Amino acid sequence: MSQEKKCTRTLDISELKTEMVIMEWDQQQDIQPQNQREENGNLNVNNGGVMVMTDEQLETLRKQIAVYASLCEQLVQMHNNLTAQSHQHLTLTGGRLGNLYSDPLMTHSGHKISARQRWTPTAVQLRILERIFDEVTGTPSKQKIKEITSELSQHGQISETNVYNWFQNRRARSKRKQAVAAESEVETEVESPKTKQDNLPVPQAKQDACFQNPQITSQLHLLGGSYRSTHGRVSEI
Amino acid sequence: MSQEKKCTRTLDISELKTEMVIMEWDQQQDIQPQNQREENGNLNVNNGGVMVMTDEQLETLRKQIAVYASLCEQLVQMHNNLTAQSHQHLTLTGGRLGNLYSDPLMTHSGHKISARQRWTPTAVQLRILERIFDEVTGTPSKQKIKEITSELSQHGQISETNVYNWFQNRRARSKRKQAVAAESEVETEVESPKTKQDNLPVPQAKQDACFQNPQITSQLHLLGGSYRSTHGRVSEI
DNA sequence: GCTCTATGAATGAATG
DNA sequence: CATTCATTCATAGAGC
Structure with a gap:
């Protein structure tokens, strides 16, 4: 990784942070637009299938969407910066969420490379x-x-x-x-006296002892993922 | 090594992580129904400016938010995979649901303890x-x-x-x-020599709808880039 | 420096 | 349950 890219990344993240703060404000409005169930008192739905909400609430919803949209945009931007050199780029097409269901892999020359067989928890x-x-x-x-x-x-x-x-x-x-x-x-x-490298000139020798600690090691693997950057391979969500 | 640079990024991301937890509350509604939020009085109140919209319209809004929320999650995961250093991980945890996540390894004042390094035999x-x-x-x-x-x-x-x-x-x-x-x-x-990627004989994926909210799964495919559902684990403190 | 490969590590599934 | 196997993910280094 080059130095410039790192700088860029940091910048992007900072901006992202800004947007997130707005979201926090949204959240304080305590609106639950996502709630699928018509909870009691949550949404006021009358017989006509019409739902009543205040301007303020609607505005909150809109803001939230806007925030998410912005967030996504920036995340995508971030991704593109990270993969600016040779990897594939993401595109957020317009405000409309298109339905590009095509898997690049599948559509390429009919060469079907299968998706993983084993279950992967979301x-x-x-x-x-x-x-x-x-x-x-x-x-x-x-x-x-x-x-x-x-x-x-x-x-x-x-x-x-x-x-x-x-x-x-x-x-x-x-x-x-x-x-x-x-x-x-x-x-x-x-304290083992011989733990250090009595053995010489291996440059790699200097290592933080922490990485040997299993407790830490396990935690280091916070969020694994299956993202394949090489070959542009893809599979389904 | 490049420890300092990593450290810098860690700072930014750790804060971002905090915000992201908030971002997620939408999605949690379906997952954790037992979690009761203070919903009463929020959407019923209509003093003054009253907005009327149909269920359908509301549903559209909800979906849009859900899509963005999921998108964000996916993007964050992608980011994690790309910047695979452990302490740069963004984390989406169910923070509002009593799942109080704290990373004991990372002081949020920005001092990282160590980065993951993989063992290299001498x-x-x-x-x-x-x-x-x-x-x-x-x-x-x-x-x-x-x-x-x-x-x-x-x-x-x-x-x-x-x-x-x-x-x-x-x-x-x-x-x-x-x-x-x-x-x-x-x-x-x-036959001509086969690539070593050529294994995995099982043709079509049977996990197409593998992502959380089925109704928005297809829309997540709008991302033209290469990524797929992630697996990973949350630190268990 | 950017890409590619060898390989350390993680993990779903299988076996005893 | 305890181990082992199979596959995949991620990365340190080598090579261009």
């Missing part, structure tokens, strides 16, 4: 899973799995097996992580 | 690993891993996880190499 699903994971001890029962699956299916393709596997893996890896963590805890107490 | 370590790899068939037991780690630590920073991963990868790739080699023998006779 951000939302993952959040929910993590929450449940913290709440519950042990692997959820069969019934519980069903419920969770049901809930998660609202946010993307998922099966009970996925959920089951996820909990199995999550538990196992959480456990192992702890074990290793405890291990390094002991190691840190005993 | 020449000596590699030689030892290769030797052991040839000696042993299959995966070394945990005990064995410990021993190896211990030995290798004489020659540089290393953790058991590193060793474990190394063997996993080494074995997997050795295997794959053989398979590909055998395959290409047959291939060369009949």
